[in-house]
Amino acid sequence: MIKIPEYVQSLKAYKPGNLMDLSDLKVEVKEWIKLGSNENALGPSPKAIEAIKEASGIVHEYPDPGAGGLIELIAEKYNKKSDQIICGNGSNALIQHIVNAFSDVNDEILTASGTFVGILVNTWKLGRKLNLVPLKDYTYDLDTIAEKINPKTKIVYLSNPNNPTGTMFSKEQLEAFIPKVPKDVLIIFDEAYYSFCEELDRYPNGMDYDLPNMIVLRTFSKSHGLAGLRIGFAVGPEDLITTLYKVKFPFEPNILAQAAATAAIKDDEFVKEVVEINKISLKMMMEKFDELGIKYVDPTANFIMILLDSEDLAAEFAKECMQYGIIVRHVNSFGVPNGVRINSATVGQTEYVIDMFEKVYKGI
Numbered sequence: 001m002i003k004i005p006e007y008v009q010s011l012k013a014y015k016p017g018n019l020m021d022l023s024d025l026k027v028e029v030k031e032w033i034k035l036g037s038n039e040n041a042l043g044p045s046p047k048a049i050e051a052i053k054e055a056s057g058i059v060h061e062y063p064d065p066g067a068g069g070l071i072e073l074i075a076e077k078y079n080k081k082s083d084q085i086i087c088g089n090g091s092n093a094l095i096q097h098i099v100n101a102f103s104d105v106n107d108e109i110l111t112a113s114g115t116f117v118g119i120l121v122n123t124w125k126l127g128r129k130l131n132l133v134p135l136k137d138y139t140y141d142l143d144t145i146a147e148k149i150n151p152k153t154k155i156v157y158l159s160n161p162n163n164p165t166g167t168m169f170s171k172e173q174l175e176a177f178i179p180k181v182p183k184d185v186l187i188i189f190d191e192a193y194y195s196f197c198e199e200l201d202r203y204p205n206g207m208d209y210d211l212p213n214m215i216v217l218r219t220f221s222k223s224h225g226l227a228g229l230r231i232g233f234a235v236g237p238e239d240l241i242t243t244l245y246k247v248k249f250p251f252e253p254n255i256l257a258q259a260a261a262t263a264a265i266k267d268d269e270f271v272k273e274v275v276e277i278n279k280i281s282l283k284m285m286m287e288k289f290d291e292l293g294i295k296y297v298d299p300t301a302n303f304i305m306i307l308l309d310s311e312d313l314a315a316e317f318a319k320e321c322m323q324y325g326i327i328v329r330h331v332n333s334f335g336v337p338n339g340v341r342i343n344s345a346t347v348g349q350t351e352y353v354i355d356m357f358e359k360v361y362k363g364i
């Protein structure tokens with residue numbers, strides 16, 4: 001009999017939601033409106049699509065293991081050295097590599113109780129322990145997190161803005177927190193949604209902090225629309241990045257992902273449009289929620305979390321939206337039992353979904 005470590009036995013395999021047949025819905029819809037995974041409403045950057053087509057002829061080759069061309073562009077854009085950057089199969093894979101490289105079985109990873117599931121799964125998967133601090137007003141409680149750091153803590157994970165709440169802590173709050181973290185505790189600063197809030201004065205840009213114990217994560221999955229290709233990058237001190245190269249897969253990210261990201265990173269126009277549409281869509285949603293008296297948390301990313309009166313109502317709201325061809329995410333597994341996360345859409349889609357949200361809300 002094969003012996004499976006207990007921490008692996010207790011995991012649950014990722015199970016995507018079961019999509020109903022469109023013909024079984026209450027209304028006639030041609031395709032699903034997917035607002036449940038914080039994907040890009042506008043699709044991929046057109047420049048990336050061109051680059052993918054071009055690179056498709058060389059997929060018989062292994063990719064550049066160091067993603068050199070892309071890393072040079074990232075270094076130039078953020079004024080960093082190439083040796084401070086590593087690319088991986090999305091920030092989710094990079095989180096796994098970081099937990100793997102900088103902690104041991106039974107070490108503790110400290111974070112908030114209502115945050116990105118990727119850190120939870122990557123911690124459990126590697127047999128590390130989680131230490132979770134409740135959110136305060138749906139935001140990271142940095143003071144309590146600092147108090148909870150103990151000799152077993154090896155990593156503190158911060159997602160800013162946070163998923164699923166959409167809240168952001170400020171530059172001032174981050175700068176008060178940093179000195180409280182011992183230098184032998186690593187901070188993962190996950191900025192998956194930075195494009196949607198970087199214009200805000202209070203936004204603490206991770207790229208501005210060159211700390212010996214902080215790694216910043218960015219992804220091409222959100223504002224660049226490349227979620228399906230799985231590509232992201234980490235920026236940090238050279239010694240930590242050198243260590244990460246020891247645990248990453250030699251040929252991640254794949255050749256199409258590298259080509260697409262190399263084009264997308266130059267496509268500022270596209271990102272600008274994405275950010276603009278996001279603002280419009282979320283504003284339309286907020287106006288509708290205000291009209292209906294639905295509570296929500298002020299968004300700073302590309303999604304909004306609404307709060308129903310109970311976990312059951314949140315589950316029912318999400319389930320009932322499907323009857324109208326709309327997929328939203330009940331975020332109980334993210335630590336907010338009565339929350340439903342809805343990402344921004346195109347203006348046309350938003351006009352439709354807000355009408356349907358009204359129907360669903362009044363019917364549950």
Ligand SMILES: Cc1ncc(COP(=O)(O)O)c(C=O)c1O
Nearest residue numbers: 090091092116163192219221232
């Ligand atoms: C905070 C946060 N980090 C990372 C990710 C995953 O990014 P990637 O697609 O690069 O793995 C997500 C995806 O939803 C996220 O919300």
